Amino acid sequence: MGEPVLLEFEVKPLDFLAAGEAAEHVKETLKTLGLSSDICRRAAVVAYEAEMNLVIHGGGGRMVLRVEEDRIAIIAVDKGPGIPDLSLAMQEGYSTAPDYIREMGFGAGMGLSNIKRNSDEFEIDTEIGKGTKLVSVIYIK
Amino acid sequence: MAHGIRVLEDSCRGCVNCIKSCPTEAMRVIHGRAHIIEELCIACGECLRNCRHRALQLAEDPWESISNNKDTVALMVDPSLCTQFLWPPNPDFLIGPLRDIGLEPISGVNSEAFDLAALAVSRAIESADSKDMPLISTYCPAVVRLIQIRFPELLKHLVPVESPLEFGIDLWRIRTQQKELVALAASCPARIAMVHDPVGREVSSAEWAISVARLAKEIRSRGYAKAEIKAPAEGERWVQWGMLGGETLHVASFMNRHLNAIAVSGVRNVFDLLQEVELGLHAEVEFVEARICDTGCIGGIGNAESRFLSQRKIRSQKVRWDRTAREIEMLEKLYRARIWELQRKIEPINRLPLGEEISQAMEKLKEMNAVYAELPHIDCGACGRPSCRAMAEDIVRGRGEVEDCIFKLRKRISGLAEELLLLSRRLVHTVVEDKH
Incomplete structure (x- = not known):
């Protein structure tokens, strides 16, 4: 098996205008590899939600798309406040997003559950005050 | 073409x-x-x-091939054709001028065809599975093609109802038993493509496509520009489709409840909305009316009249959205005949992947990223590609060289020049320089 392909994105905090760009880029990149449109869509959803988490909660961060021959991984890393109660954060509709962000139509509390639903493997590593690392894996075959 | x-x-x-x-x-x-x-x-x-x-x-058909045709050519009237003149956008006023330039308008079937399309869309919404929501209109052929190319996951959201401009011609042929050839009045390139490269059916029901602008020019050249016709009390429902939101109003008029719909126009808005729909942000919306041209079809590049004047003309008309019992009975009959249905499944248009096997494609992708990293990232377009990224992709697909980039070329030339200078100094060592 060859070396994986890596694509990296810087995500700036509270940059709502650019939100969705990385997701579109992920989708178009995977399409050029000839992956099925369903896989491209799932990866786009994961990338979008992960990106939004970085924008809203993480104080910005890094997102990496890692493509191997049998799987893609989307990894989002931030140095934000961390998630105090992970099981609560995974619940649909639970959100700690402030009102002004909700008023913009974001922060509906669907992010993590949406990522999990579209992943074949899902892992989240978080520490209060240190940051959060999220890994979502989607199988290609 | x-x-x-x-x-x-x-x-x-x-x-x-x-x-x-x-x-x-x-x-x-x-x-x-x-x-x-x-x-x-x-x-x-x-x-x-x-x-x-x-x-x-x-790429419309030449006007001469239509006007010189030995038999009369019938014309399918687009809503935007109605708004091109100084008089109110009532299709009846077009009959005289169109006959004068040698065309027989078949706009008589339009009110039925558009009613039927709106009815069929409303029925599709009422019976749709929630996972297929929102349903997306097929009326704008450019939006349909955009979905085929960029958003193939949304194909299942396309409402399976054909454009009434297409099945309206079928309906007219069934009704009148006419064998005349039909031209479609086209307000944009996508409508022309609808005739010559149809999606959702094998062959278009129209034989020709002629731009609204060309028709308007022919009519105006016969002095009709100055004609003044008094406004009728009522506008036709189908003319509303020329303006963004018209289709939604028409569909909603067939529903006994509130219709949760979004209507957007313009390239940027359509792109963003479709992306959001694909990401699942609009799952509670039932119907999306998307038009690639700002303000709707009246904003198409194939029109002669200002889109804002067209908009004002359409808005100034009063429209009755309810129908008589007789009209409804007729519509139900046509609905059951299913002439409104897409005849063929709309398939995705996939781009050729970078390689046949995923491993090959991955190697190419790495190569592409490496090429891209070396480019100036200013997307100047001087290489003939819209962006450095497109350039990198063209190169790994074998359709270009790094030196197509003038910045890379300049670097290469300056490198070569330095090398030449060094070489020239080495070669002439028998000549004693600088004797002064």
């Missing part, structure tokens, strides 16, 4: 306006001439709007 657009090679100056304006990066300048990559073109007409040299034109 790519999707309703023609490049006039002699007029093209090889500038980068069109390639920079294309929303799907479907254009390249090769050897000083614009080229369209067909499988990426959605026929939106943005390149025509941005060409300063008039080198891009609608």
Whole structure:
């Protein structure tokens, strides 16, 4: 098996205008590899939600798309406040997003559950005050 | 001829306006001439709007082939044709002028055809599975093509109802038993493509496509521009489809409850909305009316009249949205006959992947990223591609070289020049320099 392909994105905090760009880029990149449109869509959803988490909660961060021959991984890393109660954060509709962000139509509390639903493997590593690392894996075959 | 657009090679100056304006990066300048990559073109007409040299034109059929036809040609009237003149946008006022330029309008079936389309859409919404929501209108052929190319996951959201401009012609042929050839009045390149390269059916019901602008010009040249006709009390429902929101109003009029719909127009809005729909942000919306041209079909590049004047004309008309019992009975009959249905499944248009096997494609992708990293990232367009990224992709697909980039070329030349200088000093060591 060859070396994986890596694509990296810087995500700036509270940059709502650019939100969705990385997701579109992920989708178009995977399409050029000839992956099925369903896989491209799932990866786009994961990338979008992960990106939004970085924008809203993480104080910005890094997102990496890692493509191997049998799987893609989307990894989002931030140095934000961390998630105090992970099981609560995974619940649909639970959100700690402030009102002004909700008023913009974001922060509906669907992010993590949406990522999990579209992943074949899902892992989240978080520490209060240190940051959060999220890994979502989607199988290609 | 790519999707309703023609490049006039002699007029093209090889500038980068069109390639920079294309929303799907479907254009390249090769050897000083614009080229369209067909499988990426959605026929939106943005390149025509941005060409300063008039080198891009609608690939409509020549007016002479229609006007010189030995038999009368029937014309399917687009709502936007009704708004091109000084009189109110009532289709009846077009009958005289159109006959005068040798065309027989078949607008008589339009109110029924558009009613039927709206009814069929409302029925599709009422019976749709929640996972297929929102349903997306098929009326704008450029939006349909954009979905085929960029958002194939949304194909199942397309409402399975054909454009009434298409099945309306079928309906007219069934009704009148006429054998006349039909031309479609086209307000944009995508409508022209609908005739010559149809989606959702094998062959278009129209034989020709002629631009609304050309028809308007012919009519105006006969002095009709000054004609004054008094406004009738009531406007036709189907003319409302020319303006963004008209289809939604029509569909909603068939429903006994509130319709949760979004209507957007303009390339940027349509792109963003479709992306959001794909990400699942609009799952509670039932119907999406998306038009690639700002303000709707009246904003198409194939019109002669200002889109804002057209909008005002359509808005100034009072429209009755309820129908008589007799009309409804007739519609139900036509609905059961299913002439409104898409005849063929709309398939995705997939781009050729970078490699046959995923491992090959991954190698190419790495190569592409490496090439891209070395480019200046200013997307100047001087290489004939819309962006450095498109350039990198073209290179790994074997359609270009790094030196197509003038910045890379300059670097290469300066490197060569230095090398030459060094060489020249070495070669002439027998000559004693600088005797002064």
